[in-house]
Amino acid sequence: MSHTPFIVAAYAVFAVVFLADAIAPWLARRRVLSQLHSRLAREQRRRNEAEVPETP
Amino acid sequence: VRGGDQVECFLMNALTLWFHKLGSPPYFYRFAGRLLPWLYGASLAIAAVGLWLGLVRAPADYLQGESVRIMYIHVPCAWMSLFAYIAMAVAGFVGLVWHIKLSELVAMACAPVGAAFTFVTLVSGSLWGRPTWGTYWVWDARLTSELVLLFLYFGVMGLYRAFDDPRRGARAASLLALIGIVNLPIVHYSVVWWNTLHQGQSVSLMGGSTIDTSMLVPLLLMAAATHVWFFASVFARARVAVLEQEAGKDWVRELARAEAAA
Numbered sequence: 001m002s003h004t005p006f007i008v009a010a011y012a013v014f015a016v017v018f019l020a021d022a023i024a025p026w027l028a029r030r031r032v033l034s035q036l037h038s039r040l041a042r043e044q045r046r047r048n049e050a051e052v053p054e055t056p
Numbered sequence: 057v058r059g060g061d062q063v064e065c066f067l068m069n070a071l072t073l074w075f076h077k078l079g080s081p082p083y084f085y086r087f088a089g090r091l092l093p094w095l096y097g098a099s100l101a102i103a104a105v106g107l108w109l110g111l112v113r114a115p116a117d118y119l120q121g122e123s124v125r126i127m128y129i130h131v132p133c134a135w136m137s138l139f140a141y142i143a144m145a146v147a148g149f150v151g152l153v154w155h156i157k158l159s160e161l162v163a164m165a166c167a168p169v170g171a172a173f174t175f176v177t178l179v180s181g182s183l184w185g186r187p188t189w190g191t192y193w194v195w196d197a198r199l200t201s202e203l204v205l206l207f208l209y210f211g212v213m214g215l216y217r218a219f220d221d222p223r224r225g226a227r228a229a230s231l232l233a234l235i236g237i238v239n240l241p242i243v244h245y246s247v248v249w250w251n252t253l254h255q256g257q258s259v260s261l262m263g264g265s266t267i268d269t270s271m272l273v274p275l276l277l278m279a280a281a282t283h284v285w286f287f288a289s290v291f292a293r294a295r296v297a298v299l300e301q302e303a304g305k306d307w308v309r310e311l312a313r314a315e316a317a318a
Binding site (some may be wrong): 001003004006007009010011013014016017020021022024025026028029032033034036037040 | 096121122123124125129130131168169172175176179180183184186188285289292293295296299300303309310311312313315316
């Protein structure tokens with residue numbers, strides 16, 4: 001029985017799992033900061049609209 | 057007071073002060089951010105050397121043949137599955153007792169990393185078992201207790217996410233992590249307490265390792281690489297958790313503006 005497929009499969013699982021482990025927090029950080037930036041932009045827009053004086 | 061005592065006292069004070077500063081979310085975020093590239097880089101560099109020695113230079117086993125090369129990922133991941141659990145339980149304990157928010161976040165960041173190590177341990181062990189034992193799986197004490205460890209990690213992650221209030225979730229999950237500690241000696245000593253298909257330990261910290269140096273060196277290098285990776289991954293995840301929990305604070309808002317402008 002050739003052991004190569006078992007070795008390759010084990011190392012492939014190892015690589016995929018830890019690649020995902022490295023990428024997951026990077027993506028999560030981008031998502032959190034992007035959501036926060038959108039929220040800040042919405043708040044700023046609302047504030048600007050409230051400051052516009054009503055025309056007679 | 058002798059000069060040596062003064063230096064010792066100064067170092068202890070500096071260390072205590074640094075530890076208190078590290079508990080501050082903005083300080084931790086910046087500190088961990090500066091450390092991350094070095095940790096990931098060091099882990100990859102050590103792993104590259106370890107894998108080269110293990111896959112290219114080390115000989116095949118006289119009994120198991122080439123399949124022994126799975127050991128260079130299986131054994132370090134198995135050690136890390138226990139180490140990550142201890143780290144999670146200790147951080148959870150500190151969070152529960154002293155209500156340190158950052159400690160709770162670090163405990164919860166340990167869970168997915170520990171689960172990743174446990175998953176790789178189980179899969180690589182299964183792939184090693186097929187050519188060695190003739191089967192992918194047996195309900196043997198070591199394999200079963202390692203599977204229970206994976207379920208404990210999943211339980212901690214699930215319980216943390218089950219609460220609307222992340223701090224309450226972290227406290228409940230930390231309690232579960234502490235209860236689950238009982239499984240660690242079972243995993244470690246299962247090969248001693250029961251007659252298992254899984255082999256006993258070949259590497260001992262107290263000496264008396266029954267493994268040749270040509271195999272031991274890459275194994276220890278991979279163990280070092282996985283330890284460094286663990287800290288990198290926990291820091292990266294804890295930074296995201298800090299951002300989520302501190303989203304209303306000025307420093308995070310400034311950070312979001314700066315990142316968007318960049």
